[in-house]
Every structure is written in C-alpha cells, then in structure tokens.
Amino acid sequence: MKANKPLLKVDNVGIRFGGLKAVSDVNLHLNQGELIGLIGPNGAGKTTFFNLLTGVYVPTEGSIELDNERLNGLAPYKITKKGISRTFQNIRLFSELSVLDNVKVAYHSLAKHSMISSIFRLPPHFSGEKEMEEKAIEFLKIFKLEPFMHEKAKNLPYGQQRRLEIARALAANPKLLLLDEPAAGMNPQETEELMNLIALIRERFSLTILLIEHDMPLVMGVCERIYVLDSGQLIAEGTPEQIRNNPKVIKAYLGEEVS
Numbered sequence: 001m002k003a004n005k006p007l008l009k010v011d012n013v014g015i016r017f018g019g020l021k022a023v024s025d026v027n028l029h030l031n032q033g034e035l036i037g038l039i040g041p042n043g044a045g046k047t048t049f050f051n052l053l054t055g056v057y058v059p060t061e062g063s064i065e066l067d068n069e070r071l072n073g074l075a076p077y078k079i080t081k082k083g084i085s086r087t088f089q090n091i092r093l094f095s096e097l098s099v100l101d102n103v104k105v106a107y108h109s110l111a112k113h114s115m116i117s118s119i120f121r122l123p124p125h126f127s128g129e130k131e132m133e134e135k136a137i138e139f140l141k142i143f144k145l146e147p148f149m150h151e152k153a154k155n156l157p158y159g160q161q162r163r164l165e166i167a168r169a170l171a172a173n174p175k176l177l178l179l180d181e182p183a184a185g186m187n188p189q190e191t192e193e194l195m196n197l198i199a200l201i202r203e204r205f206s207l208t209i210l211l212i213e214h215d216m217p218l219v220m221g222v223c224e225r226i227y228v229l230d231s232g233q234l235i236a237e238g239t240p241e242q243i244r245n246n247p248k249v250i251k252a253y254l255g256e257e258v259s
C-alpha cells in the first residue's frame with residue numbers, strides 16, 4: 001500500500017436540483033489505501049455525493065479527479081472502468097440470477113475477450129468465460145458464498161446478499177470502493193463480521209474505501225478519518241476522536257448518538 005499517494009480529489013463539487021442545493025462546495029481528498037467514513041443526518045446528501053462520484057449525476061460545479069484524471073461528465077460505466085465501484089443503500093442484485101452469475105456479470109464489463117467472439121461463441125469466448133468463472137469463484141470463497149453459488153441471489157439471507165453486493169462491486173477490480181450503508185438491516189453479529197470483512201478486503205486488494213454508514217460504532221471503529229455532511233455541506237473532517245467531540249457534528253445530529 002502506497003501511503004499518502006492521492007487517489008481521489010474532489011474540489012468544490014456541488015449539484016442543484018431545482019432550488020435545492022443537495023450537495024454544495026464539497027472538498028474531499030482520499031489517499032491510496034485509506035478507509036474513510038462519510039456520515040451525516042438523513043437527507044444530508046451522502047448518497048447524492050456517491051451518485052456524483054459514479055456519474056449518475058453530473059456535478060453542476062467543481063471537479064472530481066481519480067488518479068489525476070477528470071471524471072466529470074463521464075458515463076457511469078466509464079467511471080467503473082476507471083476504477084470506482086459501489087454498493088447501494090437498497091440492495092441491487094439480479095435477484096433471479098445465481099450468486100455466481102451476479103459476480104460474473106461484473107466481470108463482463110472488464111472482459112478482455114471481444115463481444116463478437118462472445119456472440120458467435122468462438123474459442124476465445126470459452127477461455128475468457130472459464131477464466132471469468134474461476135475468478136468469480138475465488139471471490140465467492142473470500143466472501144464465504146461459494147457453497148451457495150448456484151442459488152438464486154434472492155434466496156440468500158439478507159446479510160449474505162449484502163456480502164454478495166460487495167463481492168460483485170469488487171469483481172470490477174476497483175481502485176476505490178464506495179460502500180453505501182453496508183450494515184443497514186444487519187444484526188450485531190453480521191455487522192461485526194462485516195467490519196472484519198471490510199478490513200480484510202482492504203488489505204487483500206489494496207483498496208481505498210469510502211464508507212457511508214449510520215452505525216456509528218462501525219464507522220468510528222474502522223475509519224481513519226471521517227467527513228461529515230449536513231444539509232449538503234461539509235461541516236467537519238477529522239479523526240474519529242475529533243469528530244466525536246466536534247460541537248458542530250453533535251449539533252447536526254441534535255442528540256442522535258455519535259459515539
């Protein structure tokens with residue numbers, strides 16, 4: 001892991017929906033290998049910010065750079081290819097597809113074999129397909145999902161569906177992984193397992209991770225730095241200890257549990 005090498009540079013980014021500034025003037029810098037939290041009360045603009053990073057929305061102001069390349073205005077699939085993958089607040093799996101196929105779909109966006117050879121099932125398709133399947137199974141092993149690889153995704157228990165979403169995001173070989181409330185709906189044991197999994201994949205894949213999460217013990221426990229959004233604006237940035245004691249943050253949460 002290369003310490004202090006900038007990966008993501010977000011400068012003065014914002015977006016307006018009609019009269020509402022959902023995100024305004026946000027500056028956020030991530031170095032390679034960091035695990036950083038993004039928190040804030042409901043409606044603060046966290047998911048909108050992920051949508052800006054992934055090309056779902058085009059910023060109306062500011063710039064976003066990954067590895068010194070400007071991303072503003074690129075289509076979401078191009079941004080995935082440049083190295084940003086995400087999971088969603090509400091699980092978005094292909095529920096009727098098998099667990100294995102859900103991961104293989106992600107590989108298709110990166111597959112080296114050509115579309116033509118895939119369509120006509122020429123020999124390169126088969127070696128490409130086989131390699132893809134082997135890699136997908138490798139991922140499923142890491143996520144302890146291999147025993148269920150032929151199950152339909154919709155039949156997995158909730159906690160495993162969440163893990164599958166992360167596995168699928170990782171299959172696109174990202175430099176930066178965006179996790180949108182990965183612990184939502186999980187019980188304490190599943191949350192604990194998730195924390196360990198996040199730490200493991202970060203090391204194993206030399207990932208940089210930006211984590212939106214309402215579960216404060218999780219955020220405070222795993223993140224090195226935390227950014228806090230409120231009403232679309234950054235109100236604080238610092239270590240978990242600094243954030244826990246920041247009066248602006250405490251006020252924004254108006255008595256919600258911060259520690």
Ligand SMILES: Nc1ncnc2c1ncn2[C@@H]1O[C@H](COP(=O)(O)OP(=O)(O)OP(=O)(O)O)[C@@H](O)[C@H]1O
Nearest residue numbers: 017020022040041042043044045046047048049089
């Ligand atoms: N496409 C859109 N059109 C209009 N308003 C939007 C759109 N997307 C988001 N918003 C508004 O932007 C604000 C920020 O919403 P966002 O979902 O980003 O918040 P959040 O911090 O992720 O909230 P939560 O923690 O509840 O998920 C909200 O007021 C929301 O209604």
